[in-house]
Amino acid sequence: MLINDLIGYRYNKGFLPLSQCGPTILDFGFIHSDATYDVCPVYNGKAFALQYHLNRFISSAEYYKLELPDINPIEIIKELYKRNQPPHSGYEIKDAFIWMIIWRGHPPSGNPRDIENAPIEMCFYMKPSYPLSIDGRVMNVHLSDHLRVSDEYYRQEYKNFGWIEMTKAQLDRPEGTDTVLLQSYDENITEGPGFNVGFVYDDTIFTPLKHCLQGVTMRMVGHICEDHKYRFISCRIKNDIWDIADEIFLTSSSGGVTATQRSGKITKWLQKEYLERTKSDEWTTEL
Amino acid sequence: MLINDLIGYRYNKGFLPLSQCGPTILDFGFIHSDATYDVCPVYNGKAFALQYHLNRFISSAEYYKLELPDINPIEIIKELYKRNQPPHSGYEIKDAFIWMIIWRGHPPSGNPRDIENAPIEMCFYMKPSYPLSIDGRVMNVHLSDHLRVSDEYYRQEYKNFGWIEMTKAQLDRPEGTDTVLLQSYDENITEGPGFNVGFVYDDTIFTPLKHCLQGVTMRMVGHICEDHKYRFISCRIKNDIWDIADEIFLTSSSGGVTATQRSGKITKWLQKEYLERTKSDEWTTEL
Numbered sequence: 001m002l003i004n005d006l007i008g009y010r011y012n013k014g015f016l017p018l019s020q021c022g023p024t025i026l027d028f029g030f031i032h033s034d035a036t037y038d039v040c041p042v043y044n045g046k047a048f049a050l051q052y053h054l055n056r057f058i059s060s061a062e063y064y065k066l067e068l069p070d071i072n073p074i075e076i077i078k079e080l081y082k083r084n085q086p087p088h089s090g091y092e093i094k095d096a097f098i099w100m101i102i103w104r105g106h107p108p109s110g111n112p113r114d115i116e117n118a119p120i121e122m123c124f125y126m127k128p129s130y131p132l133s134i135d136g137r138v139m140n141v142h143l144s145d146h147l148r149v150s151d152e153y154y155r156q157e158y159k160n161f162g163w164i165e166m167t168k169a170q171l172d173r174p175e176g177t178d179t180v181l182l183q184s185y186d187e188n189i190t191e192g193p194g195f196n197v198g199f200v201y202d203d204t205i206f207t208p209l210k211h212c213l214q215g216v217t218m219r220m221v222g223h224i225c226e227d228h229k230y231r232f233i234s235c236r237i238k239n240d241i242w243d244i245a246d247e248i249f250l251t252s253s254s255g256g257v258t259a260t261q262r263s264g265k266i267t268k269w270l271q272k273e274y275l276e277r278t279k280s281d282e283w284t285t286e287l
Numbered sequence: 288m289l290i291n292d293l294i295g296y297r298y299n300k301g302f303l304p305l306s307q308c309g310p311t312i313l314d315f316g317f318i319h320s321d322a323t324y325d326v327c328p329v330y331n332g333k334a335f336a337l338q339y340h341l342n343r344f345i346s347s348a349e350y351y352k353l354e355l356p357d358i359n360p361i362e363i364i365k366e367l368y369k370r371n372q373p374p375h376s377g378y379e380i381k382d383a384f385i386w387m388i389i390w391r392g393h394p395p396s397g398n399p400r401d402i403e404n405a406p407i408e409m410c411f412y413m414k415p416s417y418p419l420s421i422d423g424r425v426m427n428v429h430l431s432d433h434l435r436v437s438d439e440y441y442r443q444e445y446k447n448f449g450w451i452e453m454t455k456a457q458l459d460r461p462e463g464t465d466t467v468l469l470q471s472y473d474e475n476i477t478e479g480p481g482f483n484v485g486f487v488y489d490d491t492i493f494t495p496l497k498h499c500l501q502g503v504t505m506r507m508v509g510h511i512c513e514d515h516k517y518r519f520i521s522c523r524i525k526n527d528i529w530d531i532a533d534e535i536f537l538t539s540s541s542g543g544v545t546a547t548q549r550s551g552k553i554t555k556w557l558q559k560e561y562l563e564r565t566k567s568d569e570w571t572t573e574l
Contacts, residue, residue, distance in 0.1 A: 003311060022312040024290060025388065025410055030310060032450035032480075033320040064451075065458050101312065110414065112481045112541075113457055113466050123312055127397060152472065153436050153452045163319035164351075164449050165440045170400055171352050179400050185439065193319075194399045254399075 008125030029103020316390020
């Protein structure tokens with residue numbers, strides 16, 4: 001499927017082929033990374049935990065001082081879903097990601113410090129994904145020496161496009177590994193490019209609190225643990241947990257709960273529970 | 288002048304209106320800030336210190352592992368200049384900036400970690416600027432508490448679009464100030480959004496060594512000082528210099544040597560010397 005086969009929604013411009021939805025070469029969203037975003041998964045035509053994603057998108061936009069236009073996101077998402085299905089499209093898309101991006105355009109002055117006069121730009125789009133699977137491939141994760149930019153610079157719980165150090169870490173990973181976890185300056189575990197991490201140790205799930213996104217999937221893992229009275233702790237985690245954890249799993253909206261080279265029965269249990277929630281009326285919105 | 292009146296060069300696509308030169312909404316250059324760039328000023332039809340900018344662009348691309356395509360940048364820049372003048376264009380542009388940007392596109396997989404399969408995208412473009420002036424407006428600069436992402440994360444001497452903390456600092460500046468200087472985590476002076484800073488103290492010019500761009504204009508200030516046997520030192524500078532410096536000036540390719548609320552005869556002297564160099568055959572390339 002090509003980028004031109006998909007339809008996106010561009011604020012102030014309407015529904016357009018995805019190839020026409022990007023920023024211009026002048027936009028601060030591109031040249032200053034002055035943007036935020038969120039991604040909501042769709043399983044079998046139903047958006048999962050949509051309100052969590054929308055709420056976080058709103059909080060992130062506020063944190064980066066990107067004033068959200070007065071739009072109805074659910075209406076736009078439903079229309080996007082319709083326009084990317086037959087008979088409007090040649091493809092049927094049941095499993096997908098909904099992306100929402102807001103960024104600053106460029107001011108008439110062209111001055112890089114004239115931020116207040118740069119207009120707000122926004123795009124929603126949908127692209128196909130694969131259904132979740134419990135027996136999916138295992139990710140071989142490497143604990144990198146690269147440092148994740150810490151919350152002292154900007155709070156990573158608010159999604160941003162500042163992936164420079166994550167890209168460097170990913171490119172520098174050892175051969176045979178699939179991806180990397182980054183550390184903080186004080187040797188705590190943070191996150192990897194596009195995912196959170198959970199450690200199973202002492203019958204408890206530990207996940208980093210600082211210098212990382214507070215991912216919706218990990219939050220869902222927290223809910224699962226709460227429902228089943230399994231201990232779940234979000235805190236600072238020193239990097240020596242890497243050597244002693246019984247299990248290590250990854251969470252992301254793209255992959256749900258993902259097994260690593262060190263996953264076992266707890267990871268499998270979480271995958272099963274997570275999968276059930278993706279099908280439940282409680283957590284899904286019919287598109 | 289509108290974005291559609293300018294012609295850019297897009298690698299693999301040729302010369303196009305600037306509105307068609309941007310990244311797509313999927314490109315890693317946009318959604319991962321996986322890009323680098325440089326900007327060379329043009330004064331009266333002559334590119335200034337072009338080789339410095341081209342060399343830095345090459346080093347930056349290497350640092351971020353963005354493989355430069357086999358192109359002839361000077362040929363492209365000359366053609367850009369021609370195409371943005373009469374009779375090709377309705378405007379005559381004598382003073383301008385030449386932007387060069389290289390970024391990663393998006394891989395067919397759509398996987399955010401599939402960096403190796405994302406193609407390289409590149410754009411060169413030119414946009415009009417104003418001629419330099421010694422008696423230009425003074426910038427009222429504020430020393431911000433915001434921290435510049437330090438070299439431990441990625442080396443700021445290699446230009447990047449990671450301006451998130453600079454945008455936050457600029458937006459949070461006190462009323463009545465024009466721009467901001469950011470500090471490092473260890474209370475040293477770094478840089479501001481789009482400029483380096485120099486302090487005159489004890490008959491010496493001090494400029495930060497770490498956590499900032501090694502700007503071409505500041506390098507030129509170093510050459511001026513060398514020619515005139517004026518002391519010039521690039522080192523770590525604690526933030527208390529803010530209170531004791533005799534003069535504070537800014538340097539950028541866009542503004543040359545710019546006076547602040549605390550500039551005097553040394554700043555004026557540097558402005559005059561810099562302006563002369565922008566006209567000299569030694570430092571300029573006829574376009």
